[in-house]
Amino acid sequence: MQFIWTVAWRLLREGRFQSVLILSGVTLGVAVVVYITAIVNGLQANLINKTLSTQAHIVLRPADEDNRAVVNQAWVLSDVQKRTQRERTLRDWTASRDLALATPEVKHSAALASGPAFAVKGGVRKSVSLMGVELDDYQRIVPLQEKLRAGRLALPNGSVMIGVELAEDLGLKVGDRLRFDAGGDREESFTISGILDFGLKDLNRRWVLLPLRAAQSLLGHPLEITELYLTVDDLFHADQTALRVAARTGLKAESWIESNAQLMTALRSQRASSTMIRVFVMIAVAFGIASVLVVSVVQRQREIGILRAMGTPSSRIMWIFLLQGGMVGLVGSAAGSLLGAAIASGFSRLAAQPDGTPLFPVDLSPELFISTALTATLVGVLSALAPARRAARLDPVEAIRYG
């Protein structure tokens, strides 16, 4: 309504000092919210990214085999015990893979034949994990491009890729030969085609990528695999997707959310505390808006009385003040978003790594600004509610009586 807008705007403009005061309050509050959200979201996204850069979203393994006592009477509770688990393998894994891929949400899959072995060089034996993969499939799950430190990303027959620590420990470089002993007289030598940095010392010391077939025969189960890696569309619902995949395939499915339970708990509590801060800041902003508007209603008493006397419906008076709250919220959130974004990116530049790249990117997504603007506008309107009702109920006679 044009009338409401005009009067609301004029009153704000006229009450310059108060408007500046209230706007600065909202701006600061919103800046704090934007800053905290940008930092926390950026940090969390970065942590999750790092975590997932060496992990599948879902890992499928053979279901546990249980020992089951013979039950001869209906009322006897079945006595279920887990058998000691040995390295178990998936036989008809292509069927399982197709079932998994047919599950909505599941994007890519990669088969893995993994198992322990020793890397042997000049009398030194190092314990490693052999990971037999089809390199193209595997890269769709665990991107390797930025992890390559030497050599090339390729696994032709008879070649392996190893981590930087293992290469250093054994004094190896690209093109060198390395022998693996998987026990039971199964031994084979490979040429090193690439050296990778997985981002973690432990992985760099243990992980060895080799062609799937070579791993299968070295580990003594040709044609069989030990795990199926999957990626999904929606990271944060991977646990639910895992349940669906498990139901379809009859395999055990573990999502990254379960296998990183500790990290997830930490992230969740960090998120909860940042939410708390945001809520309290918004409450403080709401009280600020409300108290300034209450004062302004008292000061505008005479004008409200005049407007009522000339026949302005009380509902319009109410809307004038609600709108002022909304305007202050909206304008304050725009200014606060800019300020918060500036502080956040300044911070990320300060906390940069020696090479100048930021430690983690701050998350300054449009959604953040849109949701902040909506929230601040809503908070503005809500905090104007009490002052606005007060203005609408003002007795015009009282308001006009004294000049």
Add this chain to the structure above:
Amino acid sequence: MANVLELQAIRKQYGGGNAPIVEVLHGIDFSLQEGEFVALTGPSGSGKSTLLNLMGLLERPSQGELLIAEQATSPLDDNQRTALRNRYLGFVFQFHHLLPAFSAMENVLMPMFAGQGKRTRAMEERALFLLERVGLAAHAHKKPVQLSGGQQQRVAIVRALANQPRLVLADEPTGNLDSQTADEVFQLMRSINQQDGVTFLIVTHDPRLAARTDREINLVDGQIARDIHQPI
């Protein structure tokens, strides 16, 4: 001639609850005819402003009925009373009471704007026309603080006329002005009354001005002491 407004046994009490009940108006009966130019006089505290507020539908009587354009107002709800006030009544107050955030022209069009919610070219034209009529066209875009007391009161008077009301209620419109300016403002209302036929009820303490009206209603202690139609 038609009644613009009629008061029937109007009583007004204040207080109640913890405060003692005080009756300010003890049964007022009179009616205002279309085109009348009436003075309401009486000592301070006699209830003139109270009566004006009742007639202006800003307050409700404790007893009695108030008719505007032959229509009883007691059954109307607050929104209907507000709408009636907007269309039929205009107010002029002692202390000008212009809206400081708006220009003279905007102040004049405000009753139209407030009633309809949106602003039109026609409203602006009428506001300018009214300002021109009181010789303030050149000041149309000035804020109230940039105008003299007499100019402000002239703006307030044409603002009361914006919606072409049947009745203008003025509470000591000249009380705050020097006698020469008071005279001019009074003369302005008189000429509007004569040219447009708008009914005026003017509260005044000035017997000189009261003598120049068609009719003087004298209120003492909440009762009508005299109601005299004067020859012009």
